[in-house]
């Protein structure tokens with residue numbers, strides 16, 4: 597589907613609609629700043645907010661949602677993520693309750709397992725993932741979450757989940773930007789009707805001075821951030837750009853009035869690896 601504005605949606609495999617650009621909140625912990633920036637984002641038209649227990653801002657995100665007088669809760673799509681130390685059945689249920697309480701919400705739109713392999717569980721990651729997923733399935737069946745998914749999962753992690761569960765993940769949120777196209781994981785997800793979300797869609801800022809991207813962006817009278825976001829959309833990927841700067845929050849949403857041509861898409865699709873975090877989901881130590 598061609599997206600024309602921030603409230604246009606992708607449709608998940610369970611038919612839930614998810615607004616096509618999410619507003620990222622990583623590293624924003626100051627209460628006033630969280631409230632101010634989310635208010636700005638909502639005023640501009642963002643309807644999708646991405647947070648996580650580990651970001652230490654769920655309470656502030658909750659205040660921001662509650663105190664806004666532009667949209668109702670139902671018009672917003674709120675994602676959070678289960679932190680690594682809480683993987684396991686009972687611990688997931690408890691962590692979810694805390695997330696919901698901190699966000700002052702009655703339900704979440706999307707809940708993700710933040711990382712597949714966590715500290716201390718490299719050997720038994722299969723059990724850890726499946727215990728966690730059973731809790732996700734329970735919460736989903738109880739209508740406490742509208743969609744469930746994962747983050748930073750590679751195809752071999754997704755295979756574990758899909759071979760052993762009733763409910764397939766609806767989303768996989770991975771590090772993805774020009775210069776880190778994750779083609780194998782994207783292909784796997786798209787074949788299996790799992791929507792791919794891009795974290796670090798601007799390479800966490802590192803791609804913004806890339807000469808190839810600068811040259812292409814100039815042709816369209818856009819900046820590199822806008823090019824990166826548009827590139828995600830044209831690849832049927834949902835980007836989650838983060839900014840605390842009002843002008844950037846606005847320009848990151850101004851991506852619906854141009855189309856990257858096939859030749860430029862191919863150049864960006866095939867750019868060599870550059871600008872990633874270097875994190876390997878099989879080898880993280882947090």
Ligand code: NDP
Nearest residue numbers: 620621622795796797798799800801821837838839840841
């Ligand atoms: P991004 O790729 O979104 O880059 C954010 C950086 O780019 C900030 O320094 C921001 O600066 C800057 N920036 C944003 N827009 C512009 C612009 N138009 N021009 C110039 N600079 C700009 O990185 P993130 O790591 O924040 O990723 C996005 C979101 O993805 C996170 O906020 C989080 O929600 C999610 N995420 C998920 C992870 C996971 O493991 N699932 C891991 C990491 C992130 P400033 O804010 O100062 O304006």
